[in-house]
Amino acid sequence: MSAIEYTPEGAVVISYQALVLAPETLGPAIEKAFGSHPSSLGIVVIRDVPKEYQEYRKKLLGLAYHFGNLDEKEIMNGKPDTLKGSYYANPIEANVEVAAAEKAEFPEYYGTNIWPNKDFEGLEDFEKSFRNLSRLIFDVGCKLACACQPFASQHLNDSTISLADLIRTSYTTKARLLHYFPPSPDAPAPSDDDPVDSWCGFHLDHSLLTGLCPVCLPAVLN
Structure with a gap:
């Protein structure tokens, strides 16, 4: 060993x-x-990791820089977020019938993807690039889940549960592009009635595994 x-x-x-x-x-x-x-x-x-990873990472994170100049209708709540740049999508979509009541209760999980308009110059390949990198990370995560199975099984009441299968068969997988901006020294502190999305450090991870890739600095992208 x-x-x-x-x-x-x-x-x-x-x-x-x-x-x-x-x-x-x-x-x-x-x-x-x-x-x-x-x-x-x-x-x-x-x-x-597979050699495609570096290509996919550089391609997608390079395209992510174009998000700074989207039209107002493309910005959450109709106003720019000065704390972070953030974009979510489900890269592993599946055609699954879900009860209307469940969709209504969990709209964040069952909503359809909203991709940037392909008319935006420079973002024509965004959806393809987003899916390519996300699916590669997803595949690595499934393999890691297989390796975690013996350890996890010691702590599970049901020994038939497969971590990898739970991930593979999920239809609520999420991938996120995220960048935190340095806060302005004179920026006001968030108030109690601010939407939760404005709380930069607030999040709830309830997934089995979260896959991350490192940032690409401008010098690497150019």
């Missing part, structure tokens, strides 16, 4: 090849990453 690999900051590192070829050998690394030990960070860094 090979030693667990770490980043300089202490996050567990797993190779993509190990996820694909030998997920059953990753138990100690998974437990170190997601266990209850004080040094467990809840993070796994996947290295040596």
Whole structure:
């Protein structure tokens, strides 16, 4: 059994090849990453991902810069958000019949994607690029879920539950482009009646796994 690999900051590192070829050998690394030990960070860094990843990442994050000049009707609540730039979509759409009452109760989950108008110069390939990167991350996440199964099964009452299947069969998968702007020194503090969306640090993660990719700095994009 090979030693667990770490980043300089202490996050567990797993190779993509190990996820694909030998997920059953990753138990100690998974437990170190997601266990209850004080040094467990809840993070796994996947290295040596498929070569398409860098291409997809650079393409999508380059297109994301165009969001700064959208028409007013394309901006949430009709006004610019000075705290963050944020865009959500479901990259793994499925044609599933859902009861109208459930759709009405959870509109954030069952709403259809709203893609930028393809008439916007520079955003013609946005939807394709968004799906490409999101689906690659989704696929890696499913493989990581398989590696997590033995560890998770120890804590599940129902041993038939498959983490990977829960992810694969979900029709509420979300992908997000997000950038936090540095706050202005003279910006007023949020008031109690501000919409929740204005609370930059407020969010509720209730997914099984969240896949992240690092930012692309302008020097890399150019």
